[in-house]
Amino acid sequence: MKKLINDPRNYVPEMLEGLVSAYPSLVLGGESGRCISRSTPARSGKVGIATGGGSGHLPLFTGYVGDGLLDACAIGNVFEGPSVQSCVDAIRAADHGAGVLCLFGNYGGDRMNFEMAAEMVELDEIVTETVLGADDVASAPPEEAEKRRGVAGIVLLYKVAGAAAEEGRSLADVAEVTRKAAAQTRSIGVALSPCRVPTASKPNFELGDSEMEMGMGIHGEPGIWRAPVASADEVADDMLDRLLAELQPPPGSRLVALVNGLGATPLEELFILYRRVAARLAERDMQIIAPLVGNYVTSMEMAGASLSLMVLDEELERLIRAPACCPFWQVSP
Amino acid sequence: MKKLINDPRNYVPEMLEGLVSAYPSLVLGGESGRCISRSTPARSGKVGIATGGGSGHLPLFTGYVGDGLLDACAIGNVFEGPSVQSCVDAIRAADHGAGVLCLFGNYGGDRMNFEMAAEMVELDEIVTETVLGADDVASAPPEEAEKRRGVAGIVLLYKVAGAAAEEGRSLADVAEVTRKAAAQTRSIGVALSPCRVPTASKPNFELGDSEMEMGMGIHGEPGIWRAPVASADEVADDMLDRLLAELQPPPGSRLVALVNGLGATPLEELFILYRRVAARLAERDMQIIAPLVGNYVTSMEMAGASLSLMVLDEELERLIRAPACCPFWQVSP
Known part of the structure; x- marks a missing residue:
């Protein structure tokens, strides 16, 4: 299994360097150095959407940072959850004074680190809500749906959450419609x-x-x-x-x-x-x-x-059709 | 080498069926049944841009049919040039009364079939010009540049030609700037x-x-x-x-x-x-x-x-930055 890479230990930082170099709409930063956010932040008062996950899934997760989609993304090593610090960085970068929805896949490490991060940003008076992507029907039977892993369906949840936030809705509202989307x-x-x-x-x-x-x-x-x-x-x-x-x-x-x-x-x-x-x-x-x-x-x-x-339903269709723009997905008005 | 396909003989028609089903901006037609064009044709008087080539290269060739890019594409079997009839179909579909630029890769079969097609559409009083993509430096030394194959660089030529045509320029002008782009x-x-x-x-x-x-x-x-x-x-x-x-x-x-x-x-x-x-x-x-x-x-x-x-140069940069929209490439104003 051949790869066009350099030192494997540099895989993630070199990939991120290339990504932000190609797309000036994305900026790499945070105390962890493992947080991608919009180089032109969203307007003050918009609910922020933060995500995170392991590397090796591009365009997921970080490629969906953009207008009408995500505000920030915490980045882990390949197939490893992001560190607590990068989750803190992502929540902080996503915060525009109206709270932050943490929307990520249902994996143990990611959950634990986002939970700890959410507690830590309480000190900054940032309010968070969490919605999990758990769409993989093969990973557990319906009666144990809370054990299901998150896979590609999370991209659709990003779209719904991002569009709801752009509409100026409250954190509770954005979380509620994203949960409805996840259930569907x-x-x-x-x-x-x-x-x-x-x-x-x-x-x-x-x-x-x-x-x-x-x-x-x-x-x-x-x-x-x-x-x-x-x-x-x-x-x-x-x-x-x-x-x-x-x-x-x-x-x-x-x-x-x-x-x-x-x-x-x-x-x-x-x-x-x-x-x-x-x-x-x-x-x-x-x-x-x-x-x-x-x-x-x-x-x-x-x-x-x-x-x-x-x-x-009517609401979800409106949110799915709303304009959006990130390096890997554009929805025109 | 595993493939998620049905009967291999249906590979191209089933792929095309899926493509036009997913993207209503594309329509499959022509006497050959192997021509993709815009479902909303460009305005009368715009120079048409036609291309063609074998299947197996998606998004090339047919995925670049759209505003500011191609008008029509002739489609061959996997790694085989399009038939003369499908080239005729593509030129006819691309014609809006101002002539058609045939812009395709430098492969013997494609050249022969587009040449015959160009002769045939003369009967319809459609004027054509031809520009070849021949960007692969590995395929022949510089002194035999006319033998070089066309590879990925043709996508950039589509952008230049498509934008020049949208500016309302003449067929000769569109061909000239596309040749300049090809030379660069x-x-x-x-x-x-x-x-x-x-x-x-x-x-x-x-x-x-x-x-x-x-x-x-x-x-x-x-x-x-x-x-x-x-x-x-x-x-x-x-x-x-x-x-x-x-x-x-x-x-x-x-x-x-x-x-x-x-x-x-x-x-x-x-x-x-x-x-x-x-x-x-x-x-x-x-x-x-x-x-x-x-x-x-x-x-x-x-x-x-x-x-x-x-x-x-200044002109090419303007054309590369001009708005464009096809299923696989969007350039916003």
Whole structure:
């Protein structure tokens, strides 16, 4: 598994240096040196949206810092949660006097560090609320939904939270609509090949030459079944059926669909999957609004894809369609 | 080399179906059924920009159909040039009464078919001009520049040509400024792993477990040297030195830099490469304008990257910065 890198220990700082050099709208700072925020901060009085997570998932997490999306992001090492200090940095950078929503994936380390950070910023009189991304249906059964991991669906939550904050709503309001969005969002992924953490000598898991694993997490966490690679239509059907079984959207529903590449899967294949998802939803009289097809949440060079769905109501559709601009996602008015 | 596809013979039509289903701004049509054009055509009197090429390179070619960019694209099978009929379809779809610039990569089949198509549309009284993308410095020495292949640099030519056409300039003018841009654009790529055409049983070339090939083309055409994988900085330096040796930009120059992923290379690695390119250009008192870092021209699941540079003058910079909007590239006013 070849990589175009320098000393693996410099992977994260060199990546961040390149990122902020390419995008002057982003600035790297904080006491930790591991916090990306907007170089032109949002207006005073806007609720801030802070996130954080491990590296190796670009454009997640930090690529979604921008107008109508995130204010700041705490950055960990590859596949490791951000430090407490970087979470503090992100909350502080996101604060514009109206409180900060901490919106991140449901992983133990990230939760613990954001919790400690939230306590520490109380001294600065910054009020926080927390919403977790926990959209991966493969990671726990519905009755243990609080154990589920956060995967690609969090990008859709960023959009909702960011747009609600831009509308000038209160922290409690922004948190409430983001929780509603989270309750209407589900994801599942399929892996075809592993990736390798730059400082490690081996891939993070093994898959046979013709095997795939349905439900695998974005760090290689075990999935639901492993079998020879199925056709794109079979894979799309399985993913879609699992999400619809939980979301139960009635005919006439409007949904966001995100067909996400995990890193090494060609865009062509993502469109072949999307085609099937759109056709099967249309058969059920459901319409996709604002489809997203591409690499939004990756695991470096992992091959595979995930499907995320969010069932919209009028409010969520307005927030999803609201203008937004970050280096990796633009929504025009 | 696993793929999430159905019957390999349906790869292109299913990919196109997904593409136009996801992006209502694109429409699939023409007598060939292999032409993508804007669903809302440009205004009458605008010079049309038509392109074409084989599939397997998304977002190239067809993803760049949109405002300020292309009007239409002829689509071939994977790594095969488009048919004469699809070239005719693309030229007709791009025609708004002011002539059509045919702008495509320098490959024998594509040239032959576009030439025949241009003759055929003369019967419809459509005037055409042709500009070739031939930016790959690894594919022939400078004294045989007319033999060079077109690679990722063509995306920058689309931007220049599209913006010039939007300014209301004549066909001759649009062709002239696009030729100037082509003369100021060079690219080189490095491959770390092969890809596989869906209907083929084997990868398109072989590379050892720790080998890379500098200068390899986007279909696996032979490069300049093959050696164990070098560091990102060494690779960036080699690519940059080769492009600067030809372009010879004086200190104070302003350039576009495109650090392009070939399909399976993580965005993190592209930013590590970009960081080095930007730093070395800054040392020489050269500034990057409007950097592009991402998967703009791919070879399905090939791992590797390419670097393209365009040296700007005032006119080219204005055209590069002009607003544009297609599914895979947005430039805001």
